[in-house]
Amino acid sequence: MTGPRPQLYWISGSPPAWRVMLALTLKGIAFENRQLDHGAGENRAPEYLKLNPKGQVPTLVIGDLVIRESIAILAWLDRAYTQRPIWSATKDDAAQVWQDVMEMEAVIRAPVTATAQALLRGTSHDPTNLASLADACDEYASRLAHQPFLGGDSAMASDIWLYPALHWIARGTALAGPKAPEICTSLTSSRPALADWMDRFRAVPGVADTYPPHWRT
Known part of the structure; x- marks a missing residue:
């Protein structure tokens, strides 16, 4: 897939965010790291709430597309980047x-x-x-x-x-x-x-x- 590099918004220790990072890693997809400081309330900042109104992670941004919920992101990644399937090839x-x-x-x-x-x-x-x-x-x-x-x-x-x-x-x-x-x-x-x-x-x-x-x- 060509186009803008995915941006991953995540918090250290969040299992759902970790899932997406693992998927990106296994599929060999380069991404921009957008780590949020939960202790500083960065996931509740107005600019982030525009992307994810619940203030949760992960959020994946690709150009104008914003995807929330880890399972939805994993499913999208396999459709957008067909190399190294994570939902199986058959x-x-x-x-x-x-x-x-x-x-x-x-x-x-x-x-x-x-x-x-x-x-x-x-x-x-x-x-x-x-x-x-x-x-x-x-x-x-x-x-x-x-x-x-x-x-x-x-x-x-x-x-x-x-x-x-x-x-x-x-x-x-x-x-x-x-x-x-x-x-x-x-x-x-x-x-x-x-x-x-x-x-x-x-x-x-x-x-x-x-x-x-x-x-x-």
């Missing part, structure tokens, strides 16, 4: 990737968010959320015992969705220390196939560079 495999992503949105998005926020804020955990998270990780680990990525031989949108989510949980677990539930502390360590997948994804060229900057210290 319609049947694409259906599986879409099914995985939509199930992640419907089934584990809420438990992931609630668990990560409870870890980071030091609040109580809902056992139902923890159980849902553990069940989902069991399913993913079972699949990853027989294939390198959820998307098959290479990382697809389903892998892109899950990778930041598990890192968010891991970040919260590290900060919570001994207060973290055992389910969180062993989420990947007790599931070798899932841990290997995390390492495999991290080793893909460029992926390690997308790790949230403020988590590095």
Whole structure:
């Protein structure tokens, strides 16, 4: 695709924004970095609210086109930049990737968010959320015992969705220390196939560079 370079507005540590950065990286798309300082309220500044009235991230701007919501951005990227598909190259495999992503949105998005926020804020955990998270990780680990990525031989949108989510949980677990539930502390360590997948994804060229900057210290 020729034309203006995409501009990505993002906040360090935001899993949805991280998904888009991963997609851009995997597809080899050069983009302009528009990192926002959440602490300084840059995502609530009038000029940004014109792009994203909810003050959320990510927002992708390409010329006059403004796209919000990470899944919509991932879908658009695969239509606009056909190299290195992230929704798979065949319609049947694409259906599986879409099914995985939509199930992640419907089934584990809420438990992931609630668990990560409870870890980071030091609040109580809902056992139902923890159980849902553990069940989902069991399913993913079972699949990853027989294939390198959820998307098959290479990382697809389903892998892109899950990778930041598990890192968010891991970040919260590290900060919570001994207060973290055992389910969180062993989420990947007790599931070798899932841990290997995390390492495999991290080793893909460029992926390690997308790790949230403020988590590095």
